[in-house]
Amino acid sequence: MVKHSMQVIIASISGHIECDVLCGEDWSSEDVLSLANQRIKQRFGESVELGYVDLSKSNTRLSRTLKERVIIEKLSLPLLVIDDELVISGQFDIRQLLDAIDAKSEIIS
Numbered sequence: 001m002v003k004h005s006m007q008v009i010i011a012s013i014s015g016h017i018e019c020d021v022l023c024g025e026d027w028s029s030e031d032v033l034s035l036a037n038q039r040i041k042q043r044f045g046e047s048v049e050l051g052y053v054d055l056s057k058s059n060t061r062l063s064r065t066l067k068e069r070v071i072i073e074k075l076s077l078p079l080l081v082i083d084d085e086l087v088i089s090g091q092f093d094i095r096q097l098l099d100a101i102d103a104k105s106e107i108i109s
Helices: 030-047 061-073 094-108
Strands: 006-012 048-054 079-082 085-089
Touching: 006 030, 006 061, 006 094, 030 048, 030 094, 048 061, 061 079, 061 085, 079 094, 085 094
Parallel strands: 006 048
Antiparallel strands: 006 079, 079 085
């Protein structure tokens, strides 16, 4: 169980999918985010906050930094960021999201 508050951000561009077959989750979908949030709350309780950032619309410090990294490092979208650390670049599903949160919480505790 996560003991401190953890901020989980999925960053992408709404409707942007970088694959040909079996693309995985559309993280810009309210239904997908709602299901992911529900699974996070079931597994980790209220200590994990999930958010979505549309890189084409957002102009926060984090989104500017992520946009720059996508260009410079040629990263694939979506991005999974946990506590301001890029954890996954490219397609991932809810199971991988939960596993990444679990792994990050073990490092912290």
